[in-house]
Amino acid sequence: MVRRIESGIPGLDEILHGGIPARNVVLLSGGPGTGKSIFGQQFLYHGLKRGEPGVLVALEEHPVQIRINMANFGWDVRKYEAEGLFTIVDAFTGGIGEYAKREKYVVKSVDDVPTFIDVVKEAIRDLRAQRVVIDSVTTLYITRPAVA
Numbered sequence: 001m002v003r004r005i006e007s008g009i010p011g012l013d014e015i016l017h018g019g020i021p022a023r024n025v026v027l028l029s030g031g032p033g034t035g036k037s038i039f040g041q042q043f044l045y046h047g048l049k050r051g052e053p054g055v056l057v058a059l060e061e062h063p064v065q066i067r068i069n070m071a072n073f074g075w076d077v078r079k080y081e082a083e084g085l086f087t088i089v090d091a092f093t094g095g096i097g098e099y100a101k102r103e104k105y106v107v108k109s110v111d112d113v114p115t116f117i118d119v120v121k122e123a124i125r126d127l128r129a130q131r132v133v134i135d136s137v138t139t140l141y142i143t144r145p146a147v148a
Contacts, residue, residue, distance in 0.1 A: 008046020009039060040133035045075040047131040053085045054131040055123045059110065063088040063103055089123050091116065
């Protein structure tokens with residue numbers, strides 16, 4: 001029997017017979033404004049409530065704005081960050097020429113693929129993350145198609 005991970009998305013777990021198969025990679029595709037980022041954030045937050053550490057790799061939005069957006073849905077991650085259960089890998093601010101000073105994990109350039117991978121792996125390893133969301137893979141396709 002395949003172990004499944006609850007997504008926390010109402011209705012989806014039922015369709016998927018209990019959730020996403022454990023240790024699977026899921027690619028969520030859709031146009032702008034279809035809820036991909038919200039889906040990923042809700043998936044991570046659901047895991048946090050269950051004690052499952054999570055990492056959000058931010059490629060398209062400032063980490064501060066991500067926290068604000070999540071809090072607007074009632075998903076306040078600050079407590080989980082303080083407990084070492086959640087972190088944001090900042091792969092966004094370097095691309096706009098401003099490095100976030102608040103984040104522990106920062107990718108200064110997604111063009112530097114080995115460093116990008118190392119920083120993401122470090123965050124996953126440090127937190128023992130069980131859930132990881134990369135938002136969005138589209139950025140990797142545009143900047144480094146070979147990586148995506």
